[in-house]
Amino acid sequence: MPRTSPWRAAHVVLAALIVALSPSIHAPAQAETASAQAQPAAAPAQPAAAQAQTAAPPAQTIAAPDQAVAPRDQAVATSAHAASYEPKPGTARAADSFRNPVNPSADPSLIYHDGSYYVATTRGDRIGIWRSRSLATLLAEPEQVVWRDGDASRDKQMWAPAFRHVGSRWYIYYTASDGVDANHRMYVLESAGDDPMGPYAFKAKIADFGEYAIDGEPITHNGQMYFVWAGPGRGMGGPAQLYIARMSNPWTVTGGRVAIPADGGCPEVREGPTPLYRNGRTFLTYSTCDTGKPDYQLWMLSIADGADPMVASNWRQHPGPVFSRNDETGVWGPGHHSFFRSPDGTEDWIAYHAKNTSTYTYDFRTTRVQRFTWNADGTPNFGRPLAAGATQRLPSGDPGAATSVINDFDPQVTYAGTWQSGSGCGNQCFWGNDHWSGQAGATATVTFTGSRVALLSVRDRGNGIAAISIDGGPEQRVDYYSGIRVGEQLNYLSPVLPYGTHTLRVRVTGERNPASGSTVISMDRIEVY
Structure with a gap:
């Protein structure tokens, strides 16, 4: 997760247009x-x-x-x-x-x-x-x-x-x-x-041991609960050390803590320790290398059944990122x-x-x-x-849902005005291609059958403002600008609609915010619910 000074760059929480929920943990x-x-x-x-x-x-x-x-x-x-x-x-x-x-x-x-x-x-x-x-x-x-x-x-x-x-x-x-x-x-x-x-x-x-502490959660080994977290590394100047302490109940740590040495391919962080269990063995997976960097990654320790987690040497370091x-x-x-x-x-x-x-x-x-x-x-x-x-495929036993996906090249999408298309966007686009237009008044119309629709596409510093409407209703303005180029971002989620066939229209307004260098709008991936 982002860390701010003194040890990491300023924390920025990802802004979400809307969201969803799901889950389960490997708790013994x-x-x-x-x-x-x-x-x-x-x-x-x-x-x-x-x-x-x-x-x-x-x-x-x-x-x-x-x-x-x-x-x-x-x-x-x-x-x-x-x-x-x-x-x-x-x-x-x-x-x-x-x-x-x-x-x-x-x-x-x-x-x-x-x-x-x-x-x-x-x-x-x-x-x-x-x-x-x-x-x-x-x-x-x-x-x-x-x-x-x-x-x-x-x-x-x-x-x-x-x-x-x-x-x-x-x-x-x-x-x-x-x-x-x-x-x-x-x-x-x-x-x-x-x-x-x-x-x-x-x-x-x-x-609370009187110093910076983040990312804590319990693990259970040999029937005993422990708490693991990330804190400052000795002489390393940042949250680069994992710690463990025994727990007497789900909200209380008892006794002292022990530092667990953990490799990571970089000096920056050891954070987000999370347990995984199999056949009596406890794996402790954790993140390294600063979440803002492209090399943020997972590494892993493990401890055998019967070994005491409070003895640092009982933890085995697995080599390299997992x-x-x-x-x-x-x-x-x-x-x-x-x-x-x-x-x-x-x-x-x-x-x-x-x-x-x-x-x-x-x-x-x-x-x-x-x-x-x-x-x-x-x-x-x-x-x-x-x-x-x-x-x-969904996880086994998931009841599923009548969802579908439309690509910008599919026949359910029709274009009016001047649009360009191509595959130069590579792995930042769905199926490696997209459509784009900066012409004011150009439109893309998506015909879909369902009760909700989401638009995902590239955002960039040369993008403008779109006007999006459903079934000819009021337009909602959406800014596709970003200070950096990033692919398959959730740009729009429609309100819940009566189930049936609907049309979604994306109109290029020809407008942009002052930071943007252009008015381009992209069409890429359409999720239908």
Whole structure:
């Protein structure tokens, strides 16, 4: 998650037009019962070619397959943006599929519980949760704010909420400050009942050792709960050290802390420690290298069944990153993650944030999910990050939803006025191509059958303002400008409509905000719900 001075650059919370919710955590049974290469950021949202002209571990887990990644939804096919399940452009997508992102925010804690997915992400001034029956519709769900704090010492810079279910209560662990980064400490909320949506009440400050502390959450090993978090590294000048302490209950740390040495391929951070369990072994996965950089990535420690986590030498360091940037698919900075199981308990999934730009920025981090598998030696195999628009099968047991996707070249989209098109935008576009126009009055009309529609496309510093309407109704103005070029961003989500056939019209207004160098509007990916 973004870190501000003194140790990291200024924190910027990703602005979301709207959002959705989903989720589940790999919490062991004991806890349940305890009390790149930078893209030229030239002018408009046109393809890059044109732009160049202007500049207690559950016992049941998945057997390791022969392949490193699950063949049905992870193998990348002919296009860097196409998973093997991807239907041909212009065809309706099956009700058991989805595409990333599933939420336009960062630092996801995603769980599946009692028939619904839930996701909480960094929101800055609040704790918000999104809920959805299917992962396919999570992006279109509204945020429900479950906590705002009236205490000025902890009502700002609220980062990285993490769910835990203990007994008949839900706990949300999070980081907050008074607006000064150095004053970040960790806190926990407790639900009034057995509902992940709350209501929640403030429970406690946790693991306060008098210095900067972020990203804390519990782990359980040998039936004992521990708390792990990130704090300043000795002599390293920043939040580059992982710590662990024993817990006496879900909101109390008891005794001293122990520093856990952790490699990371860079000196900057060791943060977001998150547990994963299998066959008595506890894996501690964590993020390194500054979330604003394209090389933000996941590394991993593990500890054997029966070993004491409070003895630093009992932790085994796994070499190299276990999940990192994938320039081929246009995914940079994958990290700060959580784990969940499919609704039927047969598949393991990772939720993480990543960006569609290699530029050093804390903006534009979105939540993505994908299935992972296990190696023959019992270690997790996370594979490579899939492209944002790659169609994947839903988790096994997900009820699905009647969703579909339309590409800008599909017959459901008609254009009037002067539009250009091409594939120069590469992995920053859905199916590697898009349409764009800067001509005032030019229109793109999408005919779709459903009850809601979302538009995702490139934003850039040469983009202008669009006017968007449904079925000839009032226009909503949307600014496609961005200070850097970034692909497949959620630009518009329609209101809920009566189910049926509708038309969405995007009109190029010929206007732009003062920071923009052009009036271009792009058409790329249309999600239909």
